[in-house]
Amino acid sequence: MVQVIPKASAKKESGIKKILPWFSFLLVFIVIFLYLITNNKFNNTEILLGEVRQEISAGQSQRYKDVEQDILTFKAKIDDIAGLLENRKKLSSFFSFLEVFVHPNVYFTSLELDMNNSQAKLGGISNDFVSLGQQILAFEKDRFIEDAELESVKLEGGEIQFFIQIYLPSDKTDEKDSR
Amino acid sequence: MKYSIIIIAISVTISIILGLFLLKPKYEELNDLQSQLRQKNIELENQNKYAQLLFSIERSLEEKRDLVTKINSALPADPDIPSLLNFLKESTADQTGMSLLDVSWQEISLSREGRKERFKEYSLRLQLSGSYVAFKNFLYVLERSSRLINVIHSEFSMPTEENEPIFFDVILKVYSY
Numbered sequence: 001m002v003q004v005i006p007k008a009s010a011k012k013e014s015g016i017k018k019i020l021p022w023f024s025f026l027l028v029f030i031v032i033f034l035y036l037i038t039n040n041k042f043n044n045t046e047i048l049l050g051e052v053r054q055e056i057s058a059g060q061s062q063r064y065k066d067v068e069q070d071i072l073t074f075k076a077k078i079d080d081i082a083g084l085l086e087n088r089k090k091l092s093s094f095f096s097f098l099e100v101f102v103h104p105n106v107y108f109t110s111l112e113l114d115m116n117n118s119q120a121k122l123g124g125i126s127n128d129f130v131s132l133g134q135q136i137l138a139f140e141k142d143r144f145i146e147d148a149e150l151e152s153v154k155l156e157g158g159e160i161q162f163f164i165q166i167y168l169p170s171d172k173t174d175e176k177d178s179r
Numbered sequence: 180m181k182y183s184i185i186i187i188a189i190s191v192t193i194s195i196i197l198g199l200f201l202l203k204p205k206y207e208e209l210n211d212l213q214s215q216l217r218q219k220n221i222e223l224e225n226q227n228k229y230a231q232l233l234f235s236i237e238r239s240l241e242e243k244r245d246l247v248t249k250i251n252s253a254l255p256a257d258p259d260i261p262s263l264l265n266f267l268k269e270s271t272a273d274q275t276g277m278s279l280l281d282v283s284w285q286e287i288s289l290s291r292e293g294r295k296e297r298f299k300e301y302s303l304r305l306q307l308s309g310s311y312v313a314f315k316n317f318l319y320v321l322e323r324s325s326r327l328i329n330v331i332h333s334e335f336s337m338p339t340e341e342n343e344p345i346f347f348d349v350i351l352k353v354y355s356y
Contacts, residue, residue: 021183024190031197035205042209045216052219059226067233074240074247077356080298081253084327084354091330092318110336115329123336 089115094168097144098122105131118168121151126160139166253327258301258355260284266324267305275316277309278344287352302331303351308344321351328353 094113102108103126110123126132132150139148151163240247264282271277281304288300307314314335321328332350 017183021186021190024187024194027194028190028197031194031202035197035202038202038205038209042205042212045209045212049212049216049219052216052223056219056223056226059223059230064230064233067237071233071236071240074250076297077250077254080296080354081250081327084254084329088327088329090322091333092315092322095315095318110334112334113332115331 089118091115094120097142101135101138101142103131103135103138106135118146120166120168122164122166124162124164126162129160132160132162136164139164144168249325252325254298254354254356255326256356258286258299258353260301263303263326263353266326267303270320270324271307271309271317274320275309276313277307277317277347279305279307280346281306298354298356301353301355303353305347305349305351307347307349309347311345314345314347326353 091113098108105128106124106126108122108124110121112121114120126135132153136148136150139145145166146169147167149165149167151165154161267282268279271279284301284303286299287302288296288298307317309317318330321330329352330349331352332348334348335345338345
């Protein structure tokens with residue numbers, strides 16, 4: 001039927017426009033839901049962290065601390081001994097050296113050995129200056145001795161009484177000993 | 180239509196406010212806590228490894244008890260001068276044939292200012308008599324003793340008469356904690 005006066009046709013709303021408010025609601029719920037998940041995870045992590053902290057402090061028991069202290073003390077002791085042994089000079093090796101290097105015409109009668117300053121003062125008797133010179137030369141040539149100096153000479157009863165100052169390299173005594 | 184727009188605007192605003200003032204700070208706190216947890220886990224792991232190492236060292240020290248005893252006697256916790264004197268007396272008279280005539284001692288580390296060592300040093304002055312060979316043997320005994328003894332000074336001269344003993348003046352250094 002043809003209408004003389006046409007009715008205004010009802011405008012149809014698009015589907016998207018109808019859904020949008022619901023989507024906006026959904027967005028609010030999503031944010032709340034995410035917050036709840038995050039909060040739950042946070043609480044769980046907090047509990048876990050507490051447990052780990054407890055485990056750490058439980059691990060540091062008195063026995064653990066005692067053993068640690070004992071080992072550290074022992075290590076310090078080994079370090080101390082190593083340092084002392086490193087600087088140790090063996091006196092006996094000096095005598096062994098002297099016995100080998102005594103000239104047949106020279107007799108040693110006194111010895112003053114100072115290992116702290118790596119010095120020795122040898123007193124002795126010789127029949128002639130040549131032997132004494134050879135003795136000093138023999139000392140000087142050896143690696144065991146850094147330097148040898150004739151300190152004083154006295155002629156008494158046809159004999160030459162002398163003192164020789166010997167300078168030892170601070171680390172040579174042990175080196176020679178190990179040879 | 181009008182209501183829809185209002186609803187959307189309110190919802191989006193609420194979402195933004197919740198996201199910014201509730202979710203974001205919580206998420207950051209969670210991240211922070213998780214990084215703390217990771218750190219603590221690493222700490223726990225290292226502590227366990229360290230404890231294992233400590234206990235294995237303790238076991239190996241127990242197995243090497245002899246070595247530990249030697250090290251402890253080289254640098255004892257106590258100066259124990261009487262037992263040192265007894266050792267010197269035995270090593271002179273009984274082992275080497277030397278005679279110990281006089282002995283005096285003092286703590287030298289006390290007199291040193293600004294000392295760095297953890298241990299104390301003692302100086303012992305010995306006056307001995309005997310033959311040259313006996314003296315050399317005495318030195319060997321000292322150098323091989325379990326207690327760390329350093330001979331730092333020695334002085335002697337030959338006697339005027341042939342059968343007289345030689346007198347030796349010796350300074351030793353010993354150490355203790």
